[in-house]
Amino acid sequence: MGLQAYLILAAVVFGIGLFGVVTRRNTIGILLGIELMLNAVNINLVAFARFSGSEVGMVFTVFAICITVAEAAMGLAIVILLFRVRRTVMADHLDLLKG
Amino acid sequence: MDSGLLTLVALLAPVAAFLVLAIVAPLRRAGRPGAYFSILGATVSLGAAVAAWRGYDGAITRMVWDWLPSEGRPLATIGVLADETSTVMLVLVALVAFLVQVYSLSYLSDEPPQGLGRYYTYQSLFAFSMMGLVLAPNLLQLFICWELVGLCSYLLIGYWYQKPEAARAAVKAFWTTKAGDVGLLIGIVMLWKLAGTFDLGELRAMATGNELPLAGLSIITFCIYLGAMGKSAQFPLHVWLPDAMEGPTPVSALIHAATMVTAGVYLLHRTSWLFALTPDVLLIIAWIGAFTALLAAVLACVQDDIKRVLAYSTVSQLGYMMAAIGAGFSTAGFFHLLTHGLFKALLFLGAGAVIHAVGSNDLSRMGGLARRMPQTAIVFIIGTLSLAGIPLFAGFLSKEEILGSVWAGGLVGPFLLLMLVAFLTAFYMFRVVFLAFFGTAPAAAGHHESAHHGAHEHDPPMPMLLPLWILALLSLAVGVYSTFIGPGLVALPEGAAEHTAPGWLTPAAVGVAIAGITLAWLTYQRRTINAASLASMFGPIRHAALAKFWIDDLFERVLAAGTLAFSSLVGWVDRYIVDGVLNVVSVWTVTTGDEMRTIQTGRAQDYVYGLAVGLLLLLVWARWSLT
Amino acid sequence: MPETIAFWSLAVVLVGSALAVVLSKNLFHSVLWLALALTGTAGVFLLLEAEFLAAVQLLLYAGGIVTIVVFAIVVTERLVGERITQTSRRITAGAVMALALIALVVNAISRQPLPTAREPLTTDLTRTIGESVLTRFVLPFELLGVLMLAAMLGAVYFARPED
Numbered sequence: 001m002g003l004q005a006y007l008i009l010a011a012v013v014f015g016i017g018l019f020g021v022v023t024r025r026n027t028i029g030i031l032l033g034i035e036l037m038l039n040a041v042n043i044n045l046v047a048f049a050r051f052s053g054s055e056v057g058m059v060f061t062v063f064a065i066c067i068t069v070a071e072a073a074m075g076l077a078i079v080i081l082l083f084r085v086r087r088t089v090m091a092d093h094l095d096l097l098k099g
Numbered sequence: 100m101d102s103g104l105l106t107l108v109a110l111l112a113p114v115a116a117f118l119v120l121a122i123v124a125p126l127r128r129a130g131r132p133g134a135y136f137s138i139l140g141a142t143v144s145l146g147a148a149v150a151a152w153r154g155y156d157g158a159i160t161r162m163v164w165d166w167l168p169s170e171g172r173p174l175a176t177i178g179v180l181a182d183e184t185s186t187v188m189l190v191l192v193a194l195v196a197f198l199v200q201v202y203s204l205s206y207l208s209d210e211p212p213q214g215l216g217r218y219y220t221y222q223s224l225f226a227f228s229m230m231g232l233v234l235a236p237n238l239l240q241l242f243i244c245w246e247l248v249g250l251c252s253y254l255l256i257g258y259w260y261q262k263p264e265a266a267r268a269a270v271k272a273f274w275t276t277k278a279g280d281v282g283l284l285i286g287i288v289m290l291w292k293l294a295g296t297f298d299l300g301e302l303r304a305m306a307t308g309n310e311l312p313l314a315g316l317s318i319i320t321f322c323i324y325l326g327a328m329g330k331s332a333q334f335p336l337h338v339w340l341p342d343a344m345e346g347p348t349p350v351s352a353l354i355h356a357a358t359m360v361t362a363g364v365y366l367l368h369r370t371s372w373l374f375a376l377t378p379d380v381l382l383i384i385a386w387i388g389a390f391t392a393l394l395a396a397v398l399a400c401v402q403d404d405i406k407r408v409l410a411y412s413t414v415s416q417l418g419y420m421m422a423a424i425g426a427g428f429s430t431a432g433f434f435h436l437l438t439h440g441l442f443k444a445l446l447f448l449g450a451g452a453v454i455h456a457v458g459s460n461d462l463s464r465m466g467g468l469a470r471r472m473p474q475t476a477i478v479f480i481i482g483t484l485s486l487a488g489i490p491l492f493a494g495f496l497s498k499e500e501i502l503g504s505v506w507a508g509g510l511v512g513p514f515l516l517l518m519l520v521a522f523l524t525a526f527y528m529f530r531v532v533f534l535a536f537f538g539t540a541p542a543a544a545g546h547h548e549s550a551h552h553g554a555h556e557h558d559p560p561m562p563m564l565l566p567l568w569i570l571a572l573l574s575l576a577v578g579v580y581s582t583f584i585g586p587g588l589v590a591l592p593e594g595a596a597e598h599t600a601p602g603w604l605t606p607a608a609v610g611v612a613i614a615g616i617t618l619a620w621l622t623y624q625r626r627t628i629n630a631a632s633l634a635s636m637f638g639p640i641r642h643a644a645l646a647k648f649w650i651d652d653l654f655e656r657v658l659a660a661g662t663l664a665f666s667s668l669v670g671w672v673d674r675y676i677v678d679g680v681l682n683v684v685s686v687w688t689v690t691t692g693d694e695m696r697t698i699q700t701g702r703a704q705d706y707v708y709g710l711a712v713g714l715l716l717l718l719v720w721a722r723w724s725l726t
Numbered sequence: 727m728p729e730t731i732a733f734w735s736l737a738v739v740l741v742g743s744a745l746a747v748v749l750s751k752n753l754f755h756s757v758l759w760l761a762l763a764l765t766g767t768a769g770v771f772l773l774l775e776a777e778f779l780a781a782v783q784l785l786l787y788a789g790g791i792v793t794i795v796v797f798a799i800v801v802t803e804r805l806v807g808e809r810i811t812q813t814s815r816r817i818t819a820g821a822v823m824a825l826a827l828i829a830l831v832v833n834a835i836s837r838q839p840l841p842t843a844r845e846p847l848t849t850d851l852t853r854t855i856g857e858s859v860l861t862r863f864v865l866p867f868e869l870l871g872v873l874m875l876a877a878m879l880g881a882v883y884f885a886r887p888e889d
Contacts, residue, residue: 002842015828020748070877076798077884098701
């Protein structure tokens with residue numbers, strides 16, 4: 001399959017992930033959507049790296065995965081803290097920034 | 100000294116007196132010393148004016164100083180212009196001003212010193228303004244002095260400003276003449292735009308040399324006439340003059356008989372070469388003049404206030420002068436101006452003596468005064484005969500000249516009106532004479548004032564009597580001179596039209612006057628004709644005349660309605676448009692702000708959504724505009 | 727040919743499980759579907775002959791992240807009882823927007839001339855990656871370690887018991 005197919009696949013997964021981020025009410029659900037988006041990006045990177053003959057993209061992917069892990073840990077820690085403070089994980093209820 | 104310099108001295112003497120009195124407050128507040136100072140200025144002025152007139156050798160003298168600079172030549176100059184017209188007019192103004200100031204010493208002797216000082220300050224200022232107008236070498240200085248004269252008239256009419264009628268009359272005079280002055284200013288500026296100069300000499304050369312374009316000149320002359328209409332009390336701007344009688348009688352004698360009201364006539368005579376180019380405007384002037392004369396004469400017949408009779412008489416005579424100007428013979432009008440100045444001032448001062456003696460203006464309170472005030476009676480009758488136009492008295496030849504010029508100008512309608520007016524003039528003036536000086540004194544009938552007044556009914560003291568006699572003798576002198584020799588006073592300026600009166604004119608005019616006198620005698624002296632039945636014969640006219648033909652009411656209604664309508668319009672615009680715009684803007688801002696605020700939900704998810712939409716738009720734009 | 731079949735089936739698995747992640751009403755089910763999606767991604771990596779990455783993906787993502795998410799869910803105690811609809815009000819708008827985005831990107835991709843065949847690998851990819859990480863990218867590698875440490879400390883601090 002050509003590069004195009006992989007890129008389109010990544011785009012589709014990215015779109016689905018974005019949909020999840022925007023629509024989910026549960027904070028953890030939002031985080032899952034973010035994970036999907038990051039995943040799609042990784043597919044993109046690896047595909048480009050493979051079809052261009054350079055391994056830099058893959059190194060980049062390794063780094064991206066590691067950073068994602070760190071980010072997920074942080075995000076979930078914040079969710080737990082938020083739950084402790086506000087007794088809710090519904091994103092709807094977190095509207096302190098309301099204008 | 101040459102005439103120019105003398106006229107300059109005559110002009111500067113009163114303004115020096117004014118400045119001193121205005122600045123040096125103690126002198127002014129002292130009263131009589133201030134009065135003497137002002138009279139001193141008036142004397143110097145009179146002497147210089149007479150010297151200038153007699154010494155005038157036919158050479159027109161101008162002394163001007165540059166005033167408003169402009170590129171090339173100055174925009175305006177100030178100074179004096181001495182020619183035949185201005186020197187003789189100057190003498191009239193200086194003479195009457197001087198006599199009135201002397202007269203006022205005694206007439207206003209009961210006034211508090213500060214009031215007296217204020218009065219003489221205004222008198223000096225007025226004398227200066229009027230002389231500045233007379234001697235003006237260009238239209239700009241003329242207009243400035245014109246306005247100054249109007250100001251002084253306001254100040255002097257409203258001299259007893261604590262009286263509400265006097266204050267109102269002063270304001271009315273000011274506003275009515277101001278309406279005319281607007282026209283004058285517009286006319287002057289338009290003329291400058293057309294001709295490029297304000298200077299009278301240059302304009303005259305252009306007019307007679309056919310260098311002025313005729314298109315639009317009628318509007319200019321009409322606008323200038325509007326100014327004369329206001330100052331010289333032509334219909335419909337005549338309404339201020341009768342009310343102006345609220346001022347002291349010497350003021351009426353000076354301003355509303357001899358000088359200020361004649362400024363309009365003087366202006367038209369000065370610019371007669373301009374008006375000669377627009378005969379249609381002249382026709383209007385003649386008709387309005389004749390109509391004013393008739394209107395005022397009718398109104399004078401029904402007045403019971405002696406000063407009002409004289410006021411309407413002045414309006415009527417001004418109409419005469421305007422009619423002559425309209426016929427194209429402005430010299431006749433000017434000649435009548437001079438003689439009228441003499442005898443009308445005399446009449447006013449005489450009336451002042453009567454009022455001072457009786458304590459009231461009302462004719463019904465007077466009667467049989469000839470016995471107790473013989474000298475006053477004599478001078479008053481001299482004045483009345485002059486006004487009626489009887490030979491040997493001052494008004495005879497000048498009135499004849501006017502009638503003759505109106506006839507020679509081919510204006511039959513105005514001529515007939517003026518003949519009728521001559522009849523009425525004689526009638527109403529002699530009505531006054533018979534009612535006031537002859538007949539019996541009014542019944543005391545328990546009026547507690549009459550005994551008090553009986554003590555006053557004698558000839559006035561010397562400061563009042565002397566001017567009366569001077570004016571009376573001058574009237575006689577001018578009358579005799581003009582009857583036998585001719586209008587020597589007024590040398591015809593070059594190029595002025597001449598006319599010969601038809602032979603039947605003099606007998607007709609004199610006859611009409613005598614008829615009027617006879618009617619008055621029969622009605623008021625011999626009581627052959629009942630005054631009441633005579634009045635009822637003219638029932639509706641008399642009724643309308645008593646209401647001043649509702650002209651005043653009409654003005655008031657229109658002005659009040661107009662001002663109210665305009666101000667409510669302005670108020671509406673202010674509330675709904677000016678404020679409305681602001682209010683709408685503010686309401687929109689607030690509403691928009693409230694609605695936009697709902698975007699800020701505070702939820703991060705919605706902001707991500709916003710981000711995503713923005714990104715989408717950016718991509719769309721990148722895809723379709725950058726490719 | 728086998729590659730095409732493999733690709734398409736992996737694509738179906740990946741996209742299907744991704745949809746399930748975002749549409750599922752039960753949060754725990756979402757997590758499980760995510761695990762499947764991550765595994766699918768590992769498969770894609772295998773297709774692209776990046777074995778090392780596939781291993782890393784499985785270890786870290788499918789293993790690690792799914793675990794912590796499950797733990798987080800347990801801690802927040804909203805595991806069961808989530809029968810109520812989870813998705814919020816913006817379903818249609820979100821869907822439209824996501825579809826539009828996908829369409830745009832796909833459109834942009836299709837217009838580009840992209841290579842359709844890949845060159846055969848000459849070197850061992852894992853070895854190359856390892857060498858790059860430790861020579862050319864050693865600095866980011868070390869910094870990554872620091873980042874990990876910081877994240878770990880932060881997470882421990884945030885999630886500490888209340889006292």
